[in-house]
Amino acid sequence: MSIAVNIEKTVGDFQLNTEFYADIGITAIFGPSGAGKSTLVNLIAGLVKPDSGYIKILNEVIFESQLKINVPANKRGIGFVFQDARLFPHMKVESNLKYSNRFGRKGHLSSFTEIVEVLNLAQILHRLPGNLSGGEKQRVAIGRALLSNPKILILDEPLTGLDEGLKAEVIPYLEFVRDNFKIPILYISHSQSEVVRLSDRIVVLEKGRILEQGKTLQILSSFSVAKKLGLRDLSSFVEAKVSKHASDGITELDFAGSKLFLPKIDAILGSKVYLRILAKDITLAIEKPKKISALNILQGKVDEVILGNGPGAIVGIEVGGHRLTTRITQRSLNAMNLKHGQTCFAFLKTVSVATSDIIT
Structure with a gap:
């Protein structure tokens, strides 16, 4: 050191x-x-x-x-x-x-x-x-x-x-x-x-x-x-690489062996970007969703569950060495029977990540 x-x-x-x-x-x-x-x-x-x-x-x-x-x-x-x-x-x-x-x-x-x-x-x-x-x-x-x-x-x-x-x-x-x-x-x-x-x-x-x-x-x-x-809004910070600027105005990113799709980012191909993803914008499922509007679907494993004092819960998801954090209700947690180590799918809308939360 x-x-x-x-x-x-x-x-x-x-x-x-x-x-x-x-x-x-x-x-x-x-x-x-x-x-x-x-x-x-x-x-x-x-x-x-x-x-x-x-x-x-x-x-x-x-x-x-x-x-x-x-x-x-x-x-x-x-x-x-x-x-x-x-x-x-x-x-x-x-x-x-x-x-x-x-x-x-x-x-x-x-x-x-x-x-x-x-x-x-x-x-x-x-x-x-x-x-x-x-x-x-x-x-x-x-x-x-x-x-x-x-x-x-x-x-x-x-x-x-x-x-x-x-x-x-x-x-x-x-x-x-x-x-x-x-x-x-x-x-x-x-x-x-x-x-x-x-x-x-x-x-x-x-x-x-x-x-x-x-x-x-x-x-x-x-x-x-x-x-x-007391950081503003519980978030996840992840690193991705710009792989494509598509003709329909979508930028494709390589992330943890998967793809992320965001509105066009002003960054050159191959460059690193850092994304701040709000916990409230991540939704969970125990089976891979089909025919939904959200383009970003990431497979991971539950690595932390924290129950709140009220109806909410915090769930941490490990995705290819990165950590995503989401907020869900305890009712949803129980309905899905989510437990530590369980495979699940996190998905978010392409427009969920604000321009101010993209660090190039």
Whole structure:
């Protein structure tokens, strides 16, 4: 593992107690406001000292309370990108970028020329930060962090405050960094769509404690996480691949050995898309339906049944390594005699998945 964290910190009435690990790629630190996300990364970065525990980066101990090890922030080899970029306002973009060469670790994760090219910064090198858009500022901040030759990157809500157009501008660069620089990245966010698209693993924080951690799509589809965090409408998050744009305006997706059919998606053939499917839009049957209007029919097995306090029930369905969650009545549950491990069929209308719930 590249990052190992087991720390405690008390600030006033707030207590943080976390233990997790992260490897190469993006690990999302996710949770609502006040969960302790920023406190956690400030502790890892050395901006705040933990009360107890340890922090290791690439097997190097940078904090250990019992051994009294506390490596200064500027010696930890961490590239930090803040929500507000924090560029030096009196320095042009080129000087902001080269500042890291003076104070970063020896060696180069990538050259100045390469960073300028991959982040598309050549046209703005001679501008001051005050003349940059929000998206341009964040690209410069990412470049500056990479030029410090970091062991790890911490991105603290880098897209917060940007409109949807600027977010769409920055996200491909974050994906490029994730896929090509091969370093551990901690990505702090409270946005489901961001962490679904960018991260493979997720650590969910609630009131200073880790509620769940694991694969992003599985954890965000967990009923326990949705219930605790009060996420808007119980949902399932799944990954699919665009296989065909049909002439009748339907896009066909490869998903878990089956096909999904949605209204045309603006995505190239072969590209990955992530779908948020609301529990209320999934209907279950114990036999494969015939001659129905719903095009999307998926075979799976029941892997969880949770009875509600009222007439409802939550049913989790495993479909080819993905998890779908649906809400049905307990009367329907009993009528179908649904039990753990039983084969069933989940189906949803083609128009059920809203455009806003498709992440490309």
